Amino acid sequence: MRPRILPVLTLGLLASPISGISNTHSDNQRPLVLPAPLLTNSESALDRYDGEQVWRVNWEDVEDRDKREFMSRLESLNLDIWQTTSSTLDLRLPSSHLDHLHSLLPPSASAQIHILNLQQLVDATRPDSAKPDKDWNLDSLNSTFHSAYHKLTELETFGMKLVERFEFLDKIEIGKSWERRSIWGYRVRKDTSDSKSSDEGGGGGEKQEEEEDKVEIVIQSGQHAREWIGPSVALYFLHSLAIGSEDPESVVTQLLESFTFTVVPTINPDGYVWSHETSRMWKKNRQDVGGKRNCKGIDLNSNWGYHWRPPHSPNPCSETFPGNHAFEAPEPAAMARYISNGSSDGLSGGEAVRSFVDLHSYGQLFMFPFAYSCSTFPPDAEMLMEAALGVSKAMRTTSGEKYQAGQACSMTFRAPGDSIDYVYGVTDVRWTYSAELRDTGTYGFMLPPDLIRPTAEELTSGLIFLAKFIYKSEIER
Known part of the structure; x- marks a missing residue:
């Protein structure tokens, strides 16, 4: 490369x-x-x-x-x-x-x-806690919500307001974190046979009759607590889908005939809260892991159960500590259950998950499996690369920012136990990617608030391209 x-x-x-x-x-x-x-x-x-x-x-x-x-x-x-x-x-x-x-x-x-x-x-x-703004305009993507970073309570409030405002949006609990916080997912799906119940402010958890041929695209972010841009971008994408679902002529409406979109903005709520309230550079969850200093935290993106392996010299206090065994952390375990068998536990509505995108920062990369090693090449590598190049082009066309596409192992030094390796290698979700959002290091994890919206706009363009690519490759024909 x-x-x-x-x-x-x-x-x-x-x-x-x-x-x-x-x-x-x-x-x-x-x-x-x-x-x-x-x-x-x-x-x-x-x-x-x-x-x-x-x-x-x-x-x-x-x-x-x-x-x-x-x-x-x-x-x-x-x-x-x-x-x-x-x-x-x-x-x-x-x-x-x-x-x-x-x-x-x-x-x-x-x-x-x-x-x-x-x-x-x-x-x-850092968000201005002295002036919380919750009078967000939900009818426009120019909402002030997308111009600042927010604490977890505000992220969840915004998500719930979207559920209450938009007919085709509902809310599901993926699981619980180590500290027993809910891991919320937001689902956008259009069902012509049974509209969402209006009970209890929009019926956030109402189950609907689904068309048999629908498939699901899952967007996840926030594995690493300090990567605040991920949840911000994920909620912008969710907001754009919600607005688009009300326009009968929009590309979103067309895609919703075939796809359900599920967005999980913050898979690591405990770490996210800690990064706001105590340590801005905190990366892991907040799980008790022992060690000489009563250490806390597992690197969630090193704890997924595919080619997971323990470190040669385990250091529970390390920011890269992968845990003592795969899926020791409850957060990735909950997400893996949802992706693997959500249809059997009533969460996914019966659709097969066809695509999974894990949002991170930083580096401006769009990568497909595998991350743990380049010795194994995915059978779908050619198609995965073609789609990734298209996503990168769509993002560049939107903002002018260049995103590189390729196999994760050749672009980063990532640890075994990566989410995309598990989702592709175990659950057999073909269109699996990891996105490293802005920037390339000038600001790193402290991307200025005025760059939230342009980052979200380019990622939204890329994900819409990916959905259209999957439709043409697997559904239209």
């Missing part, structure tokens, strides 16, 4: 690149000892990130074996890896850790500062 050219943040003067330094030490050097772990399970409110930065390691010429060893050392030291591609790795660390980064770099690698002041970006993205 041709290496990507990625921008460098210009919040301040850039430091000079650091040339690659071997991991070997001379006899008079002290062994590497890091300060207190960067990542903690602090119970204090509103962790701050003053003095922390994000560095981009350029490792295009580093052997895969050395890349894995480098990543393993970073993870063992509780350093926070933000993103990995075939050519770069983004790493969060305090400026005081810079010398230690020098010592860890593999041969042929170099690094330069990418985000100079992390706290500045955190402040710029």
